Amino acid sequence: MLTKGLWHRDFSDCWVSECPDASLVGKNFRQLGQARGLDAVDAYFELACQYREALKWTTCYGNQREAIMRQLLASPWTHPGFADSGAHLRSIAQYNFPLRFLKYVRDAELAGEPFMPLGQAVRRCSAELADFIGVDAGYLRVGDRADLVLINPQGLDDSLDALHEAPMEVLGLQRVVKRNDAAVELTLINGRIAYRRGLEYPQDLGTARHYGRFLPGREVLPRTSPAHDLQPATAS
Incomplete structure (x- = not known):
């Protein structure tokens, strides 16, 4: 059964x-x-x-009820961004949740039906997640590591959901991937260019150690979100 x-x-x-x-x-x-x-x-x-x-x-198993989806994305009790795509190399390919999230927010703004400011959406998939799991990341502050992604809002379109395949060298198979070429312009890790559109990846990415470091977990502080459950999606 x-x-x-x-x-x-x-x-x-x-x-x-x-x-x-x-x-x-x-x-x-x-x-x-x-x-x-x-x-x-x-x-x-x-x-x-x-x-x-x-x-x-x-098939479609989520996000078909747009009003409910927006309500969940705006709720302080949900975190957009989790995916178990690594367990599904030949299916699903939900690798770009944050970009899809930003697309939903931007689409709503363009349609005159905003349910969340775009700046808040960026925080939800960066600083808010970092605070929740207890790692020192997600903020732009003087003296911090320069870890950032430069996104072109014009690239937050339907191409984010297109399926592609790419080889997985270690296992010798083709895996399902998502391409975000029109959206992601540049990725910096610890101030070093890890990706630039048109130039792709530096040769030492994945082998040199200066791109990043281990981020230890720390005590997670209590959240200061309003003491209410899901709220209806409203214009803001």
Whole structure:
């Protein structure tokens, strides 16, 4: 029996995006099962066995209720930014949560329906997270390490959600990734350029030690957020 968790496990809401048989693309597994006299789950297993890695499909298991999503993002009791993408090398690829978060905030502003100032959104995925997990990071202060990312707001568009593949050298396989070329202009770690659009990465990145250092955890201070639960998303 398929139990429900984060993913709904409803194969009628899973749509084929790539397949050697182009006639299957754009159809869900319930439709494909009906054409074969099969249940949606059986249709999935039959096609997965037939096409194996060449069969790719997509579904939506979150963020489809935009008003609720905005309410959660604005709540002081939620933290945007966590992903377990490292456990899903061939699926999901939720590596760019902070950029997607900034896109949601900016899209709302452009639509005349702001639910959070953009500056607050930047803080939510930087200083607020650092304070929560207890590491000395997330702030711009005189004398601190120059760790920062330069983002072009014009690049916070639908390209953030496009899927790509890249080789993973150690394991010798292709992994699903997200490209953010239009959004990220520059990344500095400890004042050193770790990425610059057009020039990509320096050769010693990942081998030289001067890019960063271990950040030890420290005592987490109590939060000073308002003593209330989720609040309706409102213009600000």
